[in-house]
Amino acid sequence: MKTEIICSGFGGQGALTVGKFITKAAMREGKNVSWLPSYGPEMRGGTANVSVVVSEKPVASPLVSFPNILVALNQPSIDKFGPLITEGGLMIANTDLCPNKLNRDNVDEIYAPMNQIANEIGSDRVLNMIAIGIVIGKTGLIKYETIEKDLTAFLEKKNPKLLELNLLAIKRGIEIGKE
């Protein structure tokens, strides 16, 4: 079993971090993983994206050409990677920055106003955690507990308030994913 993911958005939206937390959690759960970022000029203002592979077998190519899952935090991400999603695949998109839908018959599309939800929770910064939550709720690719443990270790002392907001955002995402 192999899952190939692309997470994409404007630099600063946290698309690379979405990929990082998924990769790390899958590693903790015993999977083979790779995380390959785009780097270069697009990191500043354009579309930053990352290829993530989660696999039972060792990862050969870390490069994802046709994702099973696309996390699109902005419109250019849908335009660029939406047509490449495999049949029966999944797209999770942030409606607040994606006015145009993908509208493919053979792809499961979940749209959520992530900026709005993040603001309701209390911080713009947790937008990407909603996306992670949706991935967990919809696919069960990784467990909530694994990410909770990782985030707690990372933020408990540094910023307990942000930790709380992050966990709230993931839980809200899981609800959306399960709907």
Next chain:
Amino acid sequence: MGEKVLMKGNEAVAEAAIRAGCRLYFAYPITPQSELIEYMSRMMPKAKGTFIQAESEIAAINMVYGAAGCGKRAMTSSSSPGISLKQEGISYLAGANLPAVIVNVQRGGPGLGDIQPAQGDYFQAVKGGGHGDYKMIVIAPSTVQEFADSASDAFDLADKYRHPIMILSDGLLGQMMEPVEFQPMKTTEEIEELNKQHFDWCIHPNQPEPNHHHHEINSLEIDPIILEQHVIKLGQKYDVITEKEQKWEEYSLNNDNEILCVAFGTASRLVKSAVDQLNTEGFNIGLIRPIRVWPYPYDAIKKAITDNVKKVAVFELNLGQMIEDVRLAVNGKVPVKFMGKVGGILFTPEEIKAQLEEWLQEEK
């Protein structure tokens, strides 16, 4: 081995070098290698080592020359254009029989090129980018784990042969994150033991007899009679290395392979995906991946060309460099095909698969 951590290749090789006993690191920043120098700047002081951001790549390699002359484990790193600047120093290290480790995180070239992954420095690394009769052991990792493991491998080889060793990676390996398990940190006593092995030739103060005398670290020899003997000795060293230090991986290799692929580093991973896919569709493709690109595993490739192999296919992220060594190994027995990508662009496994299918079709 400890717990698995998720790390960028650039950081993993830096951490592994410190664990392997490197306490002297000199470099100048360049993308896509900068996380390596950044990590060293943070961690080397904690390991009570010396980190210097040199004024240039040339200064850095010559600092390595000085440190290596004192018998210590020293390292520098850069990316392609910076490695070009270090070539004079590398030739001097080889000429003076000095152990050192140089990491190249390759990017697109020639010239300043771009900052994306490429393999265009194969000739420079393997055939000698500097002047004179020298060879360098060149380790070409293909995963972040291997990239990390190559650090202690390189230092051990450098000490064993008193010779500069290059780790030839690329921007993809440097930038990507994969799980890594590290070797334990060498203790102060272990590092002292490593240093002692060089006391009979290196510059080291306050040594007891018999090493308390004048040692000379030099690559200059004006008398041609003496230089001739020196270079002949270097040649003998390369002969031993060629015989003992070849390393390669055999992937899906068997007596019925229709096509034998050869690829190294990042390119080999992309080829593996295509090979896996084709083999599940009923074809029989094998792959040889040189783990060290010098000394080159000519005999391993020669042996893999059974009577069933119709073609050898070489994949590189350049215009075709390693293919010349593959041709030497194949020696005209079967056609050697090539697929390359340049400019820092990667070929996708799908493109490789389509190319292999075309070559398979030609045989039908």
